[in-house]
Amino acid sequence: MADKKEKITELVSSVLSDFLDENGLELYHTDFRKEGKDWYLNVYIDIAESVREENEKNGEVRYVSTDDCELVSDYLSERLDEIDPIEQNYMLQVSSPGMDRELYEQKDFDRFAGELVDVKLYKASSGKKEIQGILKGLVDGNIIITDEEGNERSFSSRDVAKTCLAVVF
Secondary structure, three states, X not given: OHHHHHHHHHHHHHHHHHHHHHXXXXXXXXXXXXXXXXXXXXXXXXXXXXXXHHHHHOOOOOOOOHHHHHHHHHHHXXXXXXXXXXXXXXXXXXXXXXOOOEOOOHHHXXXXXXXEEEEEEEEEEOOEEEEEEEXXXXXXXXXXXXXXXXXXXEEEHHHEEEEEEOOOO
């Protein structure tokens, strides 16, 4: 089933590529999963890097809006209905990755280096399964942070359940 999930996420990427470019957006992450008896195709979109950089130069910030999500959802839903690649019923959900976005790929770790992150481990390290710190990066399969006490910590990505941006209010 993992192979089928991978093919579906690759198909979504292919179908959306040009459309997202035309609309100043990019695909952040896609997953196709079963939760209980239901299947969900979750598509996370973000503002395209070029748009983000241009906005920053002008002192502006643009976030993914509900209109962006609706636009992508309508387009993708129509294309998937035409192609009909998924045999089971599923719910399509398009959203932004959110303020507490999970970091998946090298590019995510590079982009958010210097930011505060929450690292959730499968097994406790120094008595903790959750460690917060400043992200230094993903180097040779190790997530490196500077923890709250100023210590550099390194965790094999195999031992990490997830790494997310921390939200501080």
